[in-house]
Amino acid sequence: MPQVFSKSANGVARFVVWATCAALLLAIVIGIALPRSGFVTGVGQAVAQPVPFSHKHHVGQLGLDCRYCHNGVETSSSAGLPATEVCMTCHSQLFTNADMLAPVRASLASGHPLEWQRVNSVPDFVYFNHSIHIAKGVACETCHGEVDDMPLTARAHSLNMGWCLDCHRDPQPNLRPPQDVFLMHWKPPDDIARIRRSLISLLDIHPETMTDCYVCHR
Ligand code: HEC
Numbered sequence: 001m002p003q004v005f006s007k008s009a010n011g012v013a014r015f016v017v018w019a020t021c022a023a024l025l026l027a028i029v030i031g032i033a034l035p036r037s038g039f040v041t042g043v044g045q046a047v048a049q050p051v052p053f054s055h056k057h058h059v060g061q062l063g064l065d066c067r068y069c070h071n072g073v074e075t076s077s078s079a080g081l082p083a084t085e086v087c088m089t090c091h092s093q094l095f096t097n098a099d100m101l102a103p104v105r106a107s108l109a110s111g112h113p114l115e116w117q118r119v120n121s122v123p124d125f126v127y128f129n130h131s132i133h134i135a136k137g138v139a140c141e142t143c144h145g146e147v148d149d150m151p152l153t154a155r156a157h158s159l160n161m162g163w164c165l166d167c168h169r170d171p172q173p174n175l176r177p178p179q180d181v182f183l184m185h186w187k188p189p190d191d192i193a194r195i196r197r198s199l200i201s202l203l204d205i206h207p208e209t210m211t212d213c214y215v216c217h218r
Pocket residue numbers: 049053055058059064065066067068069070081082116117118119120121140141144147148152153182184
């Protein structure tokens with residue numbers, strides 16, 4: 001009987017088996033880690049914009065309130081982005097010739113709104129509403145991070161279902177008095193635990209139904 005496989009082929013076969021196992025293991029590790037990494041979720045990655053608008057300058061230094069530019073945030077599902085006219089209340093007098101602001105001037109002249117690139121978004125089959133979170137004491141900072149430190153805006157959290165549910169299961173530790181929701185770098189007062197307990201009933205929050213599927217998928 002002639003030998004079909006030589007002695008060395010045995011070694012090759014063993015190598016192939018081990019290499020396949022190692023490759024599989026690596027694929028599993030990447031498959032778990034990658035969807036959670038900033039590379040895929042976009043967390044912490046600044047998004048390039050048609051105009052390099054800086055919250056660090058306009059909020060951190062000039063102290064503008066969020067509602068000056070995102071005026072839907074208390075009343076509707078979306079926060080909204082500012083119209084070109086809002087920029088021009090100041091920039092018709094300030095930096096009127098700056099190259100950086102050329103797209104703003106062109107937008108005003110043509111009537112075509114600036115095409116801001118989205119930083120945060122959830123899929124169409126998810127229902128999200130800003131006004132309810134604002135009214136129930138969930139701060140901008142809690143979901144969007146410290147935007148007043150951002151020269152270009154980046155996503156602060158994954159916005160995936162697990163992230164929403166983490167809070168919906170137990171909202172109490174994330175609440176603050178509704179009048180403070182627009183503040184950045186907020187420092188909780190000493191008796192915050194007591195305040196948060198009272199906010200649950202004061203604001204009529206019902207954690208027992210907040211994880212029902214229909215809340216976000218309707
Ligand atoms: C002077 C106007 C102005 C003010 C004030 C302002 N913003 Fe913005 N904001 C913008 C513009 C313009 C964009 C779009 C460009 C960008 O994403 O940076 C934006 C984008 C954002 C985004 C990302 C939107 C997306 O695509 O997901 C968030 C979040 C945000 N702002 C939060 C805030 C918060 C919180 C405050 C108050 C602390 C605030 N902004 C104050 C003008 C403003």
